[in-house]
Amino acid sequence: MDQKFLKLSDIPTGNECLVVKVHGHGSFRNRIIEMGFVKGEKVTVIKNAPLKDPIEYKLMDCHLSLRRSEADLIEVMDVTDHAAPDDTALYNGTLPGDSFKEIIRTHAHTVNVALVGNPNSGKTSFFNRAAGMREKVGNYGGVTVDAKKAVFKYKNYTINLIDLPGTYSITEYTPEEIYVRKYISEEHPDVVLNVVDASNLERNLFLTTQLIDMNIRMVMALNMYDELSREGAVLDYHFLEQLFGFPIVPTTASSGVGIDQVLERVIEVFEDRSEVTRHIHIHYGEGLEEAIDRVKTPIASNKVLTDKFAPRYLAIKALESDRMVRELLEKAPNFAKIDETSNLCIQELTREYKEDVKTLITNAKYGFIRGALNETFTEGKRKRHLTNAIDTVLTNQWLGFPVLLFFMWVMFQATFYLGEFPMTWIDNGMAALGDWVGRVMAPGPLNDLVVNGIIAGVGGVLVFLPNILILFFFISLLEDTGYMARAAFIMDKLMHKIGLHGKSFIPLLIGFGCNVPAIMATRTLESRRDRLLTMLITPFMSCSARLPVYILLVSAFFAAHRGLVLLSIYAAGVVVAICTALLLKNTLFKKVSAPFVMELPPYRMPTLRNTVTHMWNKGVQYLRKMGTIILFASVIIWALGYFPQDSGFAYGTPEHLEHSYIGRIGKTVEPVIAPLGFDWKMGVSIVTGLAAKEIVVSSMGILYHAPDTEENTAALTESIRPEFTPLVAYGFMLFVLIYFPCMAVVAAIRKEAGGKWALFTIVYTTALAWVVSFLVHRIGILF
Numbered sequence: 001m002d003q004k005f006l007k008l009s010d011i012p013t014g015n016e017c018l019v020v021k022v023h024g025h026g027s028f029r030n031r032i033i034e035m036g037f038v039k040g041e042k043v044t045v046i047k048n049a050p051l052k053d054p055i056e057y058k059l060m061d062c063h064l065s066l067r068r069s070e071a072d073l074i075e076v077m078d079v080t081d082h083a084a085p086d087d088t089a090l091y092n093g094t095l096p097g098d099s100f101k102e103i104i105r106t107h108a109h110t111v112n113v114a115l116v117g118n119p120n121s122g123k124t125s126f127f128n129r130a131a132g133m134r135e136k137v138g139n140y141g142g143v144t145v146d147a148k149k150a151v152f153k154y155k156n157y158t159i160n161l162i163d164l165p166g167t168y169s170i171t172e173y174t175p176e177e178i179y180v181r182k183y184i185s186e187e188h189p190d191v192v193l194n195v196v197d198a199s200n201l202e203r204n205l206f207l208t209t210q211l212i213d214m215n216i217r218m219v220m221a222l223n224m225y226d227e228l229s230r231e232g233a234v235l236d237y238h239f240l241e242q243l244f245g246f247p248i249v250p251t252t253a254s255s256g257v258g259i260d261q262v263l264e265r266v267i268e269v270f271e272d273r274s275e276v277t278r279h280i281h282i283h284y285g286e287g288l289e290e291a292i293d294r295v296k297t298p299i300a301s302n303k304v305l306t307d308k309f310a311p312r313y314l315a316i317k318a319l320e321s322d323r324m325v326r327e328l329l330e331k332a333p334n335f336a337k338i339d340e341t342s343n344l345c346i347q348e349l350t351r352e353y354k355e356d357v358k359t360l361i362t363n364a365k366y367g368f369i370r371g372a373l374n375e376t377f378t379e380g381k382r383k384r385h386l387t388n389a390i391d392t393v394l395t396n397q398w399l400g401f402p403v404l405l406f407f408m409w410v411m412f413q414a415t416f417y418l419g420e421f422p423m424t425w426i427d428n429g430m431a432a433l434g435d436w437v438g439r440v441m442a443p444g445p446l447n448d449l450v451v452n453g454i455i456a457g458v459g460g461v462l463v464f465l466p467n468i469l470i471l472f473f474f475i476s477l478l479e480d481t482g483y484m485a486r487a488a489f490i491m492d493k494l495m496h497k498i499g500l501h502g503k504s505f506i507p508l509l510i511g512f513g514c515n516v517p518a519i520m521a522t523r524t525l526e527s528r529r530d531r532l533l534t535m536l537i538t539p540f541m542s543c544s545a546r547l548p549v550y551i552l553l554v555s556a557f558f559a560a561h562r563g564l565v566l567l568s569i570y571a572a573g574v575v576v577a578i579c580t581a582l583l584l585k586n587t588l589f590k591k592v593s594a595p596f597v598m599e600l601p602p603y604r605m606p607t608l609r610n611t612v613t614h615m616w617n618k619g620v621q622y623l624r625k626m627g628t629i630i631l632f633a634s635v636i637i638w639a640l641g642y643f644p645q646d647s648g649f650a651y652g653t654p655e656h657l658e659h660s661y662i663g664r665i666g667k668t669v670e671p672v673i674a675p676l677g678f679d680w681k682m683g684v685s686i687v688t689g690l691a692a693k694e695i696v697v698s699s700m701g702i703l704y705h706a707p708d709t710e711e712n713t714a715a716l717t718e719s720i721r722p723e724f725t726p727l728v729a730y731g732f733m734l735f736v737l738i739y740f741p742c743m744a745v746v747a748a749i750r751k752e753a754g755g756k757w758a759l760f761t762i763v764y765t766t767a768l769a770w771v772v773s774f775l776v777h778r779i780g781i782l783f
């Protein structure tokens with residue numbers, strides 16, 4: 001609100017003021033306006049004591065009283081200092097000096113307009129076009145981090161346009177949603193301009209239904225209208241605006257079409273001149289409507305609340321167990337009554353419909369949208385035609401799943417087989433580099449640090465870079481073509497069985513590459529519950545960092561059945577994840593979250609450039625890890641194995657290592673892991689693997705290194721063979737799969753979900769790894 005204006009409640013006794021604007025939701029405004037508080041009207045304050053409520057006013061020769069909370073929402077201009085005019089002069093005559101009419105015209109002609117809509121619906125394009133500014137517009141969500149404001153003239157109005165962050169809904173899941181919601185309810189913009197993507201109506205209208213519940217003045221910009229027309233679709237928006245009760249204007253914001261018409265409608269709504277504007281109710285069905293009425297009654301007795309928010313909106317939100325509305329209601333003197341009524345209704349509804357109330361309300365909203373579109377929308381044929389044809393095959397209930405499995409199979413095959421060639425080159429290259437550096441550098445601790453610490457440690461990990469890049473290439477390809485969304489769609493039913501959503505499939509799949517970007521990808525999930533659950537099981541997706549351990553042990557002990565054994569480890573991870581999800585679903589995460597629309601974007605031809613860029617962006621994460629954590633850990637591990645030098649054993653002998661610091665650490669944990677059949681060297685590998693799992697192999701390289709052999713993977717395979725049995729090797733692989741993901745993943749979980757869940761992950765995964773390996777070892781010994 002502009003600083004120049006005052007609230008009616010702030011005007012002291014005896015002063016005179018002119019009404020500039022009435023804020024608040026629809027029914028409140030109507031009541032106040034019916035009382036006569038219309039723009040330009042003169043109000044005299046009869047009695048306003050600081051703590052007195054209500055306040056007494058004189059308006060059009062009538063005395064009336066307003067509650068302070070009501071007077072808070074009326075914007076006025078104090079005119080006491082001006083020569084007191086009589087009413088006729090105010091309207092007809094010109095006053096000496098200032099004309100109040102003029103003042104009102106300029107000052108009351110400031111319209112605060114907030115842009116609200118889904119990400120990528122074209123809000124920023126509209127904002128820039130309308131304000132005539134050039135600001136960066138991106139083709140991805142999240143460009144608008146904070147609200148941006150532009151002030152410009154339209155006819156004789158000053159428009160304050162605010163570009164709010166994009167949201168799919170205004171509940172309380174994401175910071176953007178909370179921001180938008182706060183903005184609407186606290187700053188009360190005069191008109192909300194709902195920008196919708198007309199080529200994706202059903203999804204976009206969900207937010208609209210929430211705005212309808214809030215009973216605020218709005219106009220809809222039916223943006224991307226060019227795309228809708230190009231697809232050959234037809235929308236009878238004249239009829240739709242009748243149905244919805246607010247003006248709808250087709251726009252193409254990117255080229256500026258329709259902007260003026262929108263502004264025209266905005267002014268009409270602002271001036272209460274709009275012919276279509278009326279408040280509608282979304283009908284939620286008999287059961288819900290009855291509950292809404294019941295909850296509304298105790299809410300409605302709190303005038304302070306209902307001046308600001310529509311009671312129906314508060315009742316709906318209370319039934320949705322909305323946290324922010326609850327906090328609001330807690331301030332009401334009869335909160336106990338409200339709470340009791342809403343809890344009772346929630347219980348009854350849940351029992352009757354076997355669904356939680358949030359889901360019921362969401363379903364009803366989509367029912368409302370489908371209903372509205374059914375009457376007004378004719379699907380286009382042209383553009384989506386191919387997409388539809390492909391979708392009938394790819395998301396077919398019988399074909400979809402085998403096709404998905406086939407794609408996964410191709411992806412993993414390519415990752416491992418194509419990756420083998422560069423892997424050998426890097427392996428040999430690093431060995432040669434180590435040799436060369438070892439020869440040219442003066443012998444001593446520094447030489448050893450560089451060769452056996454840094455080159456061996458980082459080299460052992462660098463080897464897997466090709467695999468990781470190939471895997472990321474495929475994942476990016478799946479995302480860029482639009483197939484990833486289909487994969488989520490196909491997996492949805494299955495994922496629901498373990499309490500997850502189809503969309504969780506994407507982070508889980510990325511988890512096979514690296515758990516860190518996977519944890520970050522959970523952001524695409526709408527509910528916190530889904531995000532958490534997905535995050536907690538992601539570490540069981542065997543990331544590529546664990547692959548070196550498997551490759552080493554599988555080649556050493558299961559050479560005949562390499563593929564099968566490797567597959568069994570990956571499958572074990574998936575099984576553990578499923579069991580964990582089922583466990584959490586039935587304990588900590590009982591509440592099922594509301595369903596949401598799974599968009600099926602049109603298929604796109606991927607470009608090599610985009611896919612490689614996306615692959616690279618994901619790969620950088622891995623490279624960064626190599627340059628930091630792995631480098632650092634390699635040096636530490638080397639030092640722990642190198643020192644102390646005065647143990648009495650020659651450096652490089654197994655005895656020296658056994659008495660080194662790292663050997664002592666291994667010995668300390670040995671009793672804990674002995675029941676699993678692990679010895680102290682494996683203990684050392686496990687401890688070092690806390691930093692990053694690739695380090696397990698580099699530690700093994702140092703620990704099991706036979707002094708007279710060349711330093712490469714083949715030599716290591718030979719030297720570990722006498723030290724393990726196949727059973728121990730298998731148990732060890734399972735342990736490496738399940739225990740403590742790695743520092744980077746724990747840090748990512750902490751950042752996304754909080755320290756509590758990071759701690760949970762650490763304890764749960766490590767305990768589970770122990771139990772699984774123990775069972776495998778004990779049962780295996782029997783055979």
Ligand code: GDP
Pocket residue numbers: 117118119120121122123124125126137138139140141142143144166223224225226227251252253254255
């Ligand atoms: P925001 O996330 O809602 O702010 O959306 P943007 O304004 O950033 O727009 C997202 C993308 O859609 C950009 O690439 C725009 O150029 C494009 N765009 C915006 N409006 C239209 C439109 O009316 N038609 C078409 N075809 N593209 C549009």
Ligand code: MG
Pocket residue numbers: 120123124125143144166
């Ligand atoms: Mg934007």
